[in-house]
Amino acid sequence: MTGGGAPRVALGLVGAGQVGRAFLGQILAQREALAATGRMSLEVVAVARSRQMVLTKGTDGDATGALDLDLELDLDALAQHVRAQAAAMGGIAVLVDSTASASLPDAYAAWLESGIHIITPNKQAGAGPLERWDAIQDAAQRGGTRFRGEATVGAGLPVLSTLRSLRETGDEILSIEGVLSGSLAYLLDAWSRGEAFSEGLRKAAALGYLEPDPREDLSGRDVVRKMVILARGAGHRLEASAATVQGLVPDILTTGSVEDFWQHMDVLDAGVEQILTGVREGSASVDRCVIRFVGSLSRDGTVAVGPRALPLSHPFAGLSGTGNAIAFTTRRYNETPLMIQGPGAGPDVTASGMFSDLLEVVAAARTS
Amino acid sequence: MTGGGAPRVALGLVGAGQVGRAFLGQILAQREALAATGRMSLEVVAVARSRQMVLTKGTDGDATGALDLDLELDLDALAQHVRAQAAAMGGIAVLVDSTASASLPDAYAAWLESGIHIITPNKQAGAGPLERWDAIQDAAQRGGTRFRGEATVGAGLPVLSTLRSLRETGDEILSIEGVLSGSLAYLLDAWSRGEAFSEGLRKAAALGYLEPDPREDLSGRDVVRKMVILARGAGHRLEASAATVQGLVPDILTTGSVEDFWQHMDVLDAGVEQILTGVREGSASVDRCVIRFVGSLSRDGTVAVGPRALPLSHPFAGLSGTGNAIAFTTRRYNETPLMIQGPGAGPDVTASGMFSDLLEVVAAARTS
Numbered sequence: 017m018t019g020g021g022a023p024r025v026a027l028g029l030v031g032a033g034q035v036g037r038a039f040l041g042q043i044l045a046q047r048e049a050l051a052a053t054g055r056m057s058l059e060v061v062a063v064a065r066s067r068q069m070v071l072t073k074g075t076d077g078d079a080t081g082a083l084d085l086d087l088e089l090d091l092d093a094l095a096q097h098v099r100a101q102a103a104a105m106g107g108i109a110v111l112v113d114s115t116a117s118a119s120l121p122d123a124y125a126a127w128l129e130s131g132i133h134i135i136t137p138n139k140q141a142g143a144g145p146l147e148r149w150d151a152i153q154d155a156a157q158r159g160g161t162r163f164r165g166e167a168t169v170g171a172g173l174p175v176l177s178t179l180r181s182l183r184e185t186g187d188e189i190l191s192i193e194g195v196l197s198g199s200l201a202y203l204l205d206a207w208s209r210g211e212a213f214s215e216g217l218r219k220a221a222a223l224g225y226l227e228p229d230p231r232e233d234l235s236g237r238d239v240v241r242k243m244v245i246l247a248r249g250a251g252h253r254l255e256a257s258a259a260t261v262q263g264l265v266p267d268i269l270t271t272g273s274v275e276d277f278w279q280h281m282d283v284l285d286a287g288v289e290q291i292l293t294g295v296r297e298g299s300a301s302v303d304r305c306v307i308r309f310v311g312s313l314s315r316d317g318t319v320a321v322g323p324r325a326l327p328l329s330h331p332f333a334g335l336s337g338t339g340n341a342i343a344f345t346t347r348r349y350n351e352t353p354l355m356i357q358g359p360g361a362g363p364d365v366t367a368s369g370m371f372s373d374l375l376e377v378v379a380a381a382r383t384s
Numbered sequence: 385m386t387g388g389g390a391p392r393v394a395l396g397l398v399g400a401g402q403v404g405r406a407f408l409g410q411i412l413a414q415r416e417a418l419a420a421t422g423r424m425s426l427e428v429v430a431v432a433r434s435r436q437m438v439l440t441k442g443t444d445g446d447a448t449g450a451l452d453l454d455l456e457l458d459l460d461a462l463a464q465h466v467r468a469q470a471a472a473m474g475g476i477a478v479l480v481d482s483t484a485s486a487s488l489p490d491a492y493a494a495w496l497e498s499g500i501h502i503i504t505p506n507k508q509a510g511a512g513p514l515e516r517w518d519a520i521q522d523a524a525q526r527g528g529t530r531f532r533g534e535a536t537v538g539a540g541l542p543v544l545s546t547l548r549s550l551r552e553t554g555d556e557i558l559s560i561e562g563v564l565s566g567s568l569a570y571l572l573d574a575w576s577r578g579e580a581f582s583e584g585l586r587k588a589a590a591l592g593y594l595e596p597d598p599r600e601d602l603s604g605r606d607v608v609r610k611m612v613i614l615a616r617g618a619g620h621r622l623e624a625s626a627a628t629v630q631g632l633v634p635d636i637l638t639t640g641s642v643e644d645f646w647q648h649m650d651v652l653d654a655g656v657e658q659i660l661t662g663v664r665e666g667s668a669s670v671d672r673c674v675i676r677f678v679g680s681l682s683r684d685g686t687v688a689v690g691p692r693a694l695p696l697s698h699p700f701a702g703l704s705g706t707g708n709a710i711a712f713t714t715r716r717y718n719e720t721p722l723m724i725q726g727p728g729a730g731p732d733v734t735a736s737g738m739f740s741d742l743l744e745v746v747a748a749a750r751t752s
Binding site: 042045046049050055172173174177178181182184185186187329331333334336337339348349351352353354355356357358359364365368371372375376379380 | 410413414417418423540541542545546549550552553554555697699701702704705707716717719720721722723724725726727732733736739740743744747748
């Protein structure tokens with residue numbers, strides 16, 4: 017199967033955890049359909065996980081096509097291989113970073129400049145230092161390549177693509193509000209139904225909703241990262257450190273081990289109760305409001321993250337469970353925002369966000 | 385300004401009503417930014433309205449670039465001119481049908497096959513006869529062109545692009561539900577607050593929410609069209625006549641003039657009361673439900689349109705005003721749907737849906 021006139025794509029995947037494997041499963045399942053409809057003729061030419069990698073000539077080859085199996089991981093060699101395979105097939109080089117590595121994004125700029133498109137659910141580049149972010153944007157510009165991270169905000173929900181489309185069609189972003197943490201949504205939901213906060217936390221942990229250290233969730237740090245990505249997508253040059261955050265971890269519990277933390281649920285309950293009661297009492301209508309953990313971007317580029325008391329008429333008031341929701345208020349969507357909501361976490365929907373990036377990158381790439 | 389390496393686009397616009405003019409305003413306002421970012425170098429080479437048209441060499445030219453002003457409308461000559469201008473600039477030909485014409489779509493297939501991309505907010509092609517729809521798809525396939533109608537459902541909301549992305553990434557559509565009529569949403573909202581239905585209808589008319597003949601809205605025909613477009617987008621071969629519709633026009637008022645209709649508000653009120661009371665009493669929880677006018681597509685391709693009693697926990701229960709909402713339940717978005725909501729009508733947001741189509745069409749067009 018050659019895919020006829022479909023653009024040829026050499027794809028390398030770094031990181032084969034749950035999300036990476038789900039992505040690989042999805043693109044391989046659609047491989048024939050993508051070729052048949054002329055979208056792309058796809059070859060997965062490299063897969064790396066932990067400290068090893070496999071380099072091949074493509075998906076068709078399986079064992080026979082494999083050049084080198086189980087090499088020691090060498091990211092530069094992997095990138096070079098993807099680029100060489102793309103060149104050999106007269107196609108497009110795409111590298112997918114499916115890790116959560118903070119350092120891997122250091123290599124993005126060089127890859128982008130060398131002609132490799134990058135797709136990632138890794139929030140480190142989008143929310144990391146502005147200097148690196150600028151270098152990534154500049155390198156993509158020079159290399160004629162794209163850096164895409166749809167899955168970094170809302171997983172598979174079409175959030176960043178919608179933001180891009182709003183701006184490219186000349187709309188003006190006035191504000192963005194988001195419920196961007198499924199775990200915090202779950203915890204506040206349980207608390208508002210009268211459960212002790214620690215009780216909800218234990219259930220959330222049992223359901224696999226939490227990071228190994230629950231304070232990663234409770235601190236709001238992950239929401240800050242997503243809001244920084246949205247703010248940059250809206251055209252603001254923002255460092256994560258500039259965001260105002262009110263987390264749900266009492267000061268006294270911010271240090272110490274995870275085990276220590278779990279042994280002081282009484283302190284957590286008292287602290288959270290105090291924070292949330294304060295939020296509720298600061299609201300205009302104490303009885304007729306709901307508390308949501310909200311990230312917001314103002315028109316001036318300010319980002320604030322924390323628990324908010326919202327009137328029942330607010331579009332986020334009706335949310336339940338672990339769903340995400342993002343509301344764009346713009347010049348065109350002024351009185352009522354454009355809102356996108358749904359599950360915002362999980363391997364399958366995260367992978368589908370990465371897949372939609374792949375479709376866009378390939379459609380837009382000019383193979384000359 | 386040449387736009388450097390940006391793909392060149394010759395665009396013709398048929399229909400210069402509110403939506404057409406809003407679209408023209410938006411693309412001309414973004415013209416320099418689109419060229420600067422390499423997205424496209426855009427020339428509007430033809431504009432037709434009512435019975436006249438203007439053919440030019442492009443936007444820069446203004447009066448001097450005009451070849452022929454105020455010609456008698458000849459759509460084939462217009463299409464030929466757009467194609468010739470695109471060829472002369474080595475670019476892409478795009479024709480935008482901003483009319484509500486039922487017959488203009490008859491010409492789409494020939495245009496698409498001749499190399500002209502088509503973008504339209506006109507629902508007639510997407511919801512019209514399957515035979516014509518098939519011819520349009522086939523012609524686009526043969527011509528290597530695209531037919532796009534994002535603005536036909538939900539105006540500027542990213543509904544059809546999301547549906548396409550879900551399917552292209554290999555997700556499976558299990559059902560689609562939509563509140564797709566802003567006017568019916570407004571009317572049911574007013575009625576549920578205890579107003580006589582006719583009172584809400586008068587207010588809606590005064591606010592400009594209704595078609596000249598309000599029965600166009602009340603019949604649900606427009607919602608059927610949108611659901612047929614969604615159903616075809618989900619891969620079902622459906623004729624509009626196959627949809628089950630329960631409208632809000634009592635039988636006795638379906639014929640007769642608009643003036644007659646407005647003189648029988650007592651009949652309307654009694655008839656609608658009967659319909660909606662029936663819907664409410666047919667629901668499992670009479671007291672704890674809200675009535676919404678819903679279009680639904682089942683997995684087997686069946687479309688049903690009409691008033692529904694929804695439990696308060698339904699994602700559409702919290703909607704208010706004239707907003708649209710579309711919920712996709714898929715293999716990946718199974719327990720909780722992917723939902724998009726916001727204003728779904730109005731010239732500005734409709735034009736921005738057409739503009740996002742233009743960006744996609746140009747990005748994906750291979751100029752060879």
